[in-house]
Amino acid sequence: MASPDQDLAPVLDKDGVRLTVDDTLATVTLTNPAKRNAQSPALWRALTEAGRLLPGSVRVVVLRGEGRSFSAGLDRQMFTPEGIPGEPSFIELARRDDAGLDATIAEFQEAFTWWRRNDIVSIAAVQGHAIGAGFQLALGCDLRVVADDVQFAMRETSLGLVPDLTGTHPLVGLVGYARALEICATGRFVGAAEAVASGLANVAVPGDQLDDAVRDLASALLGAPRDAVVETKALLRGAADRTYDEQRAAERAAQARRLRDLAGVGE
Template sequence: MTSDAGVRLECEGPVATVTLCRPDVLNAQTPAMWRALHDFSRDLPGDVRVVVVRGEGRSFSAGLDLSVVRGAGEGSIAGLTALSPAECADRIAEFQAGFTWLHRPDIISVAAVQGHAIGAGFQLALACDLRVLAEDARLSMAEVTLGLVPDLAGTKRLVELVGYARALEICATGRRLDAAEAQRMGLATVVVPAAELTAAVADLTAALLAGPRDAVVEIKALLAGATGRTHAEQQRAEREAQTRRLRDLAGIGE
């Protein structure tokens, strides 16, 4: 399935691949692409367990299409400022939905990042659970250079991965991180030569699919909620999850 907006969805068994396919503009993003991404989330077959997000060509995504920012459409500064504050916030919430579905508890999402991952591109990579970076990857939260803030659901994930102080420095300066620095910070699951990116993602996907789906779903839920729980609450969540798994394995119903 290919959207006119420049995004493609391909499903093969338990793996879905979402591809940004505007390589002529380094997969620069538009609100139409975000809407297509959200629509894809509703089209996923029920047996999909892993979603791979990639960019066609030499870059993952160079960020927000500047023709949108400078124009008069729904994602432009002019278009958003013409709305009331509540309407503006609601519109941005619609944009965020193109990213946040990748947090779904029933899937594991993997970003395959080569070349630029700037602004919205960086936030799309952050929306995924795991990130495989090519050695030529360059990441930047560049919204500050336009006088804007990151608003596509990337700030919480960034703080969770690198801590408040480092996240502040990355966002407030807009500087670029190379793949090696991103790996040291914990932003990259693995870094590989560009020629090996596809194979590395395939290997990771195979490893994720090797475990029983229900166990993996429980594990993701445990880890995703850990930072918001106390030690006692996390231990209780572990006990409850393990009880469900034991009963399921024993064929005992509710």
């Protein structure tokens, strides 16, 4: 795929992550195609930093991976006894007390959480493999546009682990409990057609049209007034945790804010 941000000076470019900003649109690119954008703690720290560095002007964030794969999951070196130099190995993590282990995983998860902030809409542009941590990173975004060669898979359970990078909640919300359990417990691949049919992806396009499709979607999102999008996103994100009557009340409150803002009337 051609890089849509190649002519922009990067705000961040390290540890396999590049952030570029073009006014209201930001692009976060995974930049290690030789390793199929394998993930590591250093990459997660860079992703977290990218979220913190987003200017307030940004309304839409596109997440993409260079090369043939979006992200093939964890760097395999993390599974070796010695792990990645300078990073805790799995054995070292297992030896930490409950509080220490919990804090470490929570730090890892931060790279996957900021994409759902109410002040932005995030789009994952996914081609090729999106496995394990790669699958969960795509799930961290609000929307997913996929190439017709996409292959999602959640392999953690097959390795004796669980998906712990915030992917389980959005996966169940998108495809339902039974299908989510089957996908995770079997570790099988989910292709483009099934991804769209199950609600996992918004749309699938030929690989050479992925960037254009994402660009068109971003433009459509930017066409709506920002405050209305922010309020609508907050309403929809909170709907599952509210009763019907609570959601009705939330709609009324949000609409009151919008009407007063549009009319220039203070609270």
